[in-house]
Amino acid sequence: MNFYNEMVDAAGGVRTHYKGYDEWLRATPPERIERKRAEADLAFHRVGITFAVYGEEAGKERLIPFDIIPRIIPAAEWKSLHSGLRQRVKALNMFLHDVYHDQEILKAGKIPAEQVLNNAQYRPEMKGVDLPGGVYAHIAGVDIVRAGEGEFYVLEDNLRVPSGVSYMLEDRKMMMRLFPELFARHKVAPVQHYPDMLLEKLRAVAPKGVSNPTVVVLTPGAYNSAYFEHTFLAQQMGVELVEGRDLFVKDEVVYMRTTQGPQRVDVIYRRIDDDFLDPLAFRADSSLGVPGILKAYQAGNVTLSNAIGTGVADDKSIYPYVPDMIRFYLGEEPSLNNVPTYMCRKPDDLAYVLANLAELVVKEVHGAGGYGMLVGPASTRAQIEHFRQLLLAKPDGYIAQPTLALSNCPTFVEEGIAPRHLDLRPFVLSSGRCVDMVPGGLSRVALTRGSLVVNSSQGGGTKDTWVLEN
Template sequence: MKATAYDEMTTADGAVRPHYAAFAAWLASQPAETLARKREEADLVFHRLGITFAVYGEAEGTERLIPFDMIPRILPAAEWSQLAAGLRQRVRALNAFLGDIYHDQEILKAGHIPAMQVLQNVQYRPEMQGLDVPGGIYAHIAGVDLVRAGAGEFYVLEDNLRVPSGVSYMLEDRRMMMRLFPDLFARCRVAPVEHYPDTLQEVLRTVAPIGVSNPTVALLTPGHFNSAYFEHAFLAQQMGIELVEGQDLFVADEQVFMRTTQGPRQVDVIYRRLDDDFLDPLAFRQDSMLGVPGLLSVYRAGRVTLANAIGTGVADDKSIYPYVPEMVRFYLGEEPLLNNVPTYMLRKPDDLAYVLDHLPELVVKEVHGSGGYGMLVGPAATKQEIEDFRARVVAAPEKYIAQPTLSLSTCPIFVEQGIAPRHIDLRPFVLSGREIRIVPGGLTRVALREGSLVVNSSQGGGTKDTWVLED
């Protein structure tokens, strides 16, 4: 498997790829002590800034630094512009799909997707039926996970359309690289990413309810025990908007207000980093202490915009994923520019039989899982793990999908002894408002353990700065 992995920096015969040439020359000229010192500096600064994430399942309040690696992941301009075109197309189709299934359901009537798969999905929200959202946009912020496989081609691994996170690391990684190696940015023409918060704010303002000319935008966080709280605080601060918790908001006269020291202030757009289930205890989970009672009714009256909209989870569900290329053809009349990973749906008896016979070769995922929890990576699993997983799959096959194990591309990282390749992925952030905006690159996550394919930060992944070179 290792032999077939595509390396971002060097070709199979060891030559440096052209877009890495300037960086490689610079790297070769750096004394080892300098690099070691810079690594320490980076650790120190990240610690001091408190850029951490909370880890579920460990002692309460456990906070960890996300490891940062100093070797950038570089994409040439031409390759990026193809990816960006594919991302735009895909997110347009996904938004069209969401608009459709909450209105006329043409794609179901045309028989492209089994209606049951959509309408019985726990992520499908009947509350959204017939509701018009500003600009027809549901997923304002999408974090689409891409991987590059053996021959160098990209695949979409998943479309994160609920509350995708990680963009703060993209921004902090860039800031760190510029701080550590300013001379490097003089040598290489790297497309900037620092305008992401501005762009996001612009997008959020353009989707304000009709008739609101100067909207008040707020970021709704579950609070400081949430694993991504740092990012919520960071983005709110960067955009200069209030970071609110459910208890800061209340509903009165069909409006949402926040409690301020100067009295109630109306809120028009809520960038919510809280799952659907917790948004409104009157409509969804009654035990939610994090939401705002009555929020759904204001939303349905069109007096507040939620970004992302309620009910987007049905479109990034792993059981719907196999149909995304079909959505592109159906809504846009175009051929998909980005590949889907071939996917076995275990609710189908044929697929199930095949997968059970080939577990050691496949990746099996829970349909509703995320964050790298609840998945089996066949080639890396022990016999016992495979058998345990087999039992779970047999018990409830409809809860799982399976995919061939892709040999994710690698990129060199600094390790204890020099430099070694590790597997990576890429999460670009696609912003949809009046138009689609993508900051060049995205977040590159890296599996720090040798041979590991799991890049999630909760599972020991790290991050890298991602460069798109300008022509």
């Protein structure tokens, strides 16, 4: 397979937008780079920018590897990504509003009703509940990959509790600290205002009649893999970081326990999955949630961000219909591509998938985080056979996609600088009509040679992402 290299073109020349960086890299002594890389490692440890890995020793924290070669996106390319993202997230929010209200898109037969209504992520509790501005996914993390010149695909829309934005911000901070001279010679669009933008959006979706809303971040606690991010965002926004036990509901109003007595809470940026939010409504064994919060939410006395039930729009079984949503709600052609997707619940698709397992990527419909997937070309015969059995046993639990020729980017690895595959996760913020984002996003890079899985839980690293201004 031929892969698109972000920095070097097919003829071996450095692409225009990487010329400045390339010159700098050539002119900088390797010892200095080595020293700076060690400095970055130390700093990340000291600051404690770590994440916990599920399945490893409880409470163990690991660093996410940080690579000092940035992923650079030229202005024109970002412009088209930007408008494509706005379009997509707008449609997704309209879809969510629709399926919990009049279900026009189902009536029009654009999506099979049972795919939506029987989906485990569809929350009947949300039917008829009106949300401020009609927005469900205030924060969306859309995973994008590139296969060729101008050829971008959306891999998935993360509309539940997308994480990673703190790494985007810390990576930038680190690059500016290590190599300030690079920023003097490039016009890199700033990203550090993300927390302000987020707070503004959260305040904008406060319940009706609340003029000065109290916003909090709700975390599952210090042992969650993304705990660093939760504390980081709360601190940057200047709001309280609460756990479920800090909150209680009385007369359908949510309060937090403070040293000066109960204080009303209006907007909750929650980093807990739907299932764990309210033991009275969802999983009864959840000790992370707040009993009665669903009732308070349905009564319109508190805003949850993201809304309950957004999972029905980012489910892998719904993903193939997103282009249709864009056409249906906006009357526009989608400007970002979907990856062609085979739905194994369809007998024809299943037959094709089974016949071509070695070429395809197979994903669990409800999986996330790079767990439970098969990358055909990178798998052993035994792994492929294992998935064949899984597919035959439960075809509707899987989708399959062609293995994309993910672009790669030069990256520092043990043997020096070598190309590694990467993706991009921009964070798209919505409140009412206003859809916004900071330029770029989080670039995740697969550090293992040939690997196409960039998730940090699978040993992926991150890069600073530069959107160049003209």
